[in-house]
Amino acid sequence: MSEIDKRNRLSEEPFTYQITKNGTVTINYKGKQIKVVKDKEAERLIARIKAVENNMLEVQLLLAKITGNFKRGNEKMGKNKRK
Template sequence: MSNIDKRNRLNEEVFTYKTTKDNKVFIYWKGKQVTVLSGKESEKFLQRILNKDHKEIQLVMAKITGNFKHGNEKDNRSD
């Protein structure tokens, strides 16, 4: 896993998720909603993160959300 996360971004909690009663999963990046999983996608996600540690769960969410692996993402800080 060290080769995947060279800058140790996954040690931070940049991704979070919330599950609703109807088994939809909302995935957030730094507090902003980036994707919604439902049906088989949400079931698959919940199975993939079962019994995983924090960093592995962050990696799963990073892969699901897509374009978060190039290293050129903006920080969204106002200077």
Template sequence: MSKIDQRGRLEEEPFAYLLTKNGSILINYQGKQVVMLKGKDAEQLSAKLTAVKGDAKQLQILLAKATGNFKRGNEKNGKRNKN
């Protein structure tokens, strides 16, 4: 089995992206924006996204890698969320 997505979390397709007019890419995770790429990073990712246009699994993997390790499980809750 591949080490990428062993728990099958990308099967739900939690990532989405939006290409803006100025060339930047906004990446959303479960409807919330988590990353905005500009310049050379956005150009490289855009080329990779067009290369895997029909493969949803590869698209999700690319978007997950582009966001980096943003979700570790130790995020702090807001001041109003004391749970």
């Protein structure tokens, strides 16, 4: 078992990306846009994706790392929040 993806979530391929004409990269998580990468950072990301594009798990790992720690599992729903 990989130490990076212990719960095997990246094999479900939750991340998608799209490269626009002007060179920006939009990253989506389960269909929702979560990050837009521009300029030099986008160039580096595109180069890294092209280097590992035949291994989808590696691409998922790159996208997960670039998005940062945005989902911890302890978020609360606004309507269901107790007072």
